[in-house]
Amino acid sequence: MAVTLRDVARLAGVSPGAVSQVLNGKPHRISPETCEQIRQAAAQLRYVPNQNAVTLVTGQSQAMGVVIPDIRNLFFAELVSGVEAVALEAGWNIVITSSSDKSALALANFRTLAARDVGAILLVPASDADETLAMEYRQAIRDYGRPVVQVDRIIPDLGVSLTAIHQRRGAKLAMEHLLDLGHRRVACVLGPTNTCAPRLSGVQEACAQRGIALRERDLYPGAYTMESGYAVADAILEGGYTAVFCFNDMMAYGFYKRCRERGISIPHDLSVMGFDGVLFSDYLEKPLSTVWQPARQLGVEAARQAFRELECPEEAGKCTLLEPQLQIRESTAPPAAGAVCQET
Structure with a gap:
């Protein structure tokens, strides 16, 4: 049987309301000693919060949605690892969707995440986005009403923050x-x-x-x-x-x-x-x-921007551009005389 919030409260010797406040990061007028007692009880029982209950209490899910074009592409895997690191540090989970680099599916994924009441969405657009789909994105973003950060690729005039690379x-x-x-x-x-x-x-x-x-x-x-x-x-x-x-x-x-x-x-x-x-x-x-391209850092910065907007909506609309670096290895050298490739 799953451990409940009441089980934690019973072990800690406090009310369920106190447990809820502490584990949701809002320990109003609860002493540091009691907070630590509650956290130790939760750890001892291996308590995992019911996300539906958390959403009812806080008004938002402690999950961040991520829309990427291709889960097989190692660049996006590294990007997601940066998002995950920031989310886990904040006690959040991430929900990853892949669009097979098709804008219609990316938009459907966005709407699905919004319907699940995730707390924020990081969007890497598909490569075939056009103005018609851009209009649909704008409407979906307005309907969602929570932080959205566009990452790596750019659809102009979405009215959201952008984190990308030069x-x-x-x-x-x-x-x-x-x-x-x-x-x-x-x-x-x-x-x-x-x-x-x-x-x-x-x-x-x-x-x-x-x-x-x-x-x-x-x-x-x-x-x-x-x-x-x-x-x-x-x-x-x-x-x-x-x-x-x-x-x-x-x-x-x-x-x-x-x-x-x-x-x-x-x-x-x-x-x-x-x-x-x-x-x-x-x-x-x-x-x-x-x-x-600092893909992992790109994910880190995008997730941090989303959290900043959750704390302060006025932070929306920021543009962060990261610098690429040249990495010279063994696959490039001066052209050899008599190279085997000849023009036909």
Whole structure:
């Protein structure tokens, strides 16, 4: 049988109301000694609060909802770990939903979390959001009426706080690194149009400042998945390039796989650059040079912003931008004379 609040009260020798106040963080006029006595009784009995009861008492659930595009993507796993750390420190749980990078499902997930009365929602939009869906998001946010923080990706004019990373600056750093090594034929594996635009802009800026032509045929479609990096590898390997910049690490992993199958040596035959800096990128046979995004810190800052808004609604609407960092490893080097990739 589950331990109840009355069981804790009986062991501590206090009223159920006192237990409720202390365990919900509102010990009004209760002495520190009694508070500690109640907490020890709860720990001894391994008491877990009934979240429905907590919601009735406090007016909000002690859970934070998180909407992410792809639970398989290691970047979002790291982001969620940062959210979880902050939530657990506050005695909250998190409820994670994944939209398969589809805006209709992301919006449905948002509404489901709102209906469950979570105390706040952190939203990473899907990559196919358009103005029609943006209007629906705005209405859903108004109906929800509690803190919402947009994370990583941007839907303009949602009227909520934003926690993100300087994408353009990071991509410019990556392209400048390749150009500094002497690469002049660089292929780029893009992500979904709505989300990769800042990264492409950074690449274009770096090329323009060096007088390097970036042609339309140097841009290859990608979907931020390993499969999409693998799918374009053959075309790039036959295109006469000396380097490839994959717009996230997951696509670089797929590209690596095809290179191994074809006997292409990284970086001797072809330099490979990623973007995200997820954990596994440092554990590849040839550790991946990449732009590190502080994904975990992104989750930490987003969760902290949500809690600030719960305490003080006037804190809403803040914009926090974190800085990316270039991580140079073994997958990039100056172009080798007589590289195996020849233009066809």
